[in-house]
Amino acid sequence: MSFSLFRASVRSTLATGCLPRAQLRNQLRSSIRKFSTETPAPKSNTTLYVGIGAAVAAAGAAFYAFSDSGSNAVKSGVQAAKVKANFVPTKEDYQKVYNKIAGIFDEAGDYDDGSYAPIILRLAWHSSGTYDKESKTGGSNYATMRFAPESQHGANAGLNVARDLMEDIKKDFPWISYGDLWTLGGVAAIQEMNGPKVPWRPGRIDGVQAQATPDGRLPDGSKGADHLRQIFGRMGFNDQEIVALSGGHAVGRCHANRSGFDGPWTFSPITMTNDFFKLLLEQTWVWKKWNGPKQLEDKGTHTLMMLPTDYVLVQDKVFKKWTKAYADDEALFFKDFSAVCAKLFELGVPTEQWVTSEPWIMKNADEK
Numbered sequence: 400m401s402f403s404l405f406r407a408s409v410r411s412t413l414a415t416g417c418l419p420r421a422q423l424r425n426q427l428r429s430s431i432r433k434f435s436t437e438t439p440a441p442k443s444n445t446t447l448y449v450g451i452g453a454a455v456a457a458a459g460a461a462f463y464a465f466s467d468s469g470s471n472a473v474k475s476g477v478q479a480a481k482v483k484a485n486f487v488p489t490k491e492d493y494q495k496v497y498n499k500i501a502g503i504f505d506e507a508g509d510y511d512d513g514s515y516a517p518i519i520l521r522l523a524w525h526s527s528g529t530y531d532k533e534s535k536t537g538g539s540n541y542a543t544m545r546f547a548p549e550s551q552h553g554a555n556a557g558l559n560v561a562r563d564l565m566e567d568i569k570k571d572f573p574w575i576s577y578g579d580l581w582t583l584g585g586v587a588a589i590q591e592m593n594g595p596k597v598p599w600r601p602g603r604i605d606g607v608q609a610q611a612t613p614d615g616r617l618p619d620g621s622k623g624a625d626h627l628r629q630i631f632g633r634m635g636f637n638d639q640e641i642v643a644l645s646g647g648h649a650v651g652r653c654h655a656n657r658s659g660f661d662g663p664w665t666f667s668p669i670t671m672t673n674d675f676f677k678l679l680l681e682q683t684w685v686w687k688k689w690n691g692p693k694q695l696e697d698k699g700t701h702t703l704m705m706l707p708t709d710y711v712l713v714q715d716k717v718f719k720k721w722t723k724a725y726a727d728d729e730a731l732f733f734k735d736f737s738a739v740c741a742k743l744f745e746l747g748v749p750t751e752q753w754v755t756s757e758p759w760i761m762k763n764a765d766e767k
């Protein structure tokens with residue numbers, strides 16, 4: 400059963416009512432609450448969905464094909480059941496979430512460079528970049544960074560700031576899944592920092608601790624080209640996509656108390672540009688003399704930094720070709736960055752879970 404069909408069925412069931420509406424809603428809520436607060440013992444996903452499916456079915460909301468165990472109808476049903484019993488969010492509802500996220504970026508005050516957008520983008524990327532195409536585990540679907548030990552992995556240091564900000568948004572929109580919320584945050588961050596539009600669609604569902612990913616799936620900034628190809632290849636990205644994705648370092652900064660590295664990559668760390676690539680090519684980069692991990696600094700001002708993994712984008716022949724292309728043509732970078740971020744944020748989500756077959760373009764907060 401398709402998701403839209405399922406939603407229609409839930410809606411009509413609610414309308415015709417096998418149970419009094421209030422009772423049905425309460426039963427649905429309690430089965431949902433059970434799912435979101437209790438961490439079941441490790442189980443296969445199939446078992447998990449069957450269990451949830453049974454709970455939802457027991458609530459009277461659906462007497463459909465739950466015997467089709469582990470099916471996508473069940474997964475979609477879970478997503479549908481997670482919304483208030485008679486509330487099915489529309490694109491406009493997701494736009495409201497987007498606008499609310501965009502609103503908090505500017506509330507950063509003295510935090511870093513005056514915006515939370517870069518760290519929200521990093522949250523979206525780290526929650527998606529755990530994907531392993533062989534085992535089809537990880538990715539943005541289950542938002543498993545909510546759980547220890549994944550939340551404590553070295554690569555995720557500092558992301559508690561972003562998760563806490565998102566938790567505040569979630570209070571206003573309890574129906575949205577964490578995976579949808581975090582990736583929509585990434586889209587808002589890119590777009591609100593003057594970057595390109597990034598196609599996005601909802602459909603991720605909240606997972607459980609047992610689905611958390613092992614340490615070591617995210618890139619290590621102190622390594623080289625082979626490491627980048629191995630890590631991003633595991634996610635399904637090629638050389639061109641690796642370079643485009645690395646352009647995310649046009650914004651934000653490193654924090655000595657988080658990653659050990661220190662400083663911003665560009666002079667405009669809260670505006671998306673192709674400056675990361677231009678600076679890589681135009682500046683003279685020297686190893687920073689300091690009591691910290693190996694990183695580069697620009698010889699001219701000593702205020703900018705590059706990670707060893709950033710620097711390989713001008714050392715490796717193939718990577719350098721793309722670095723040059725993006726330095727020469729910001730429109731090309733924006734086009735490729737949009738496509739590769741859209742792909743990144745969808746990693747690990749089964750096709751059948753999407754609420755819409757065509758991704759949406761969300762409006763910027765100030766767009767009518």
Ligand code: HEM
Pocket residue numbers: 517518520521524557618619620621627644645646647648650651652653654655657658659660706708740
């Ligand atoms: C290529 C491999 C990558 C490596 C090794 C890497 C590594 C890092 C490190 C070490 C930091 C500093 C964290 C801190 O100290 O706060 C960082 C920050 C950041 N990264 Fe990456 N990253 C990579 C790819 C990406 C990608 C693909 C994106 C997005 C598309 C991205 C977006 C960001 C942003 C926006 C920040 C700044 C966060 C802030 O300002 O708090 N990175 N990255």
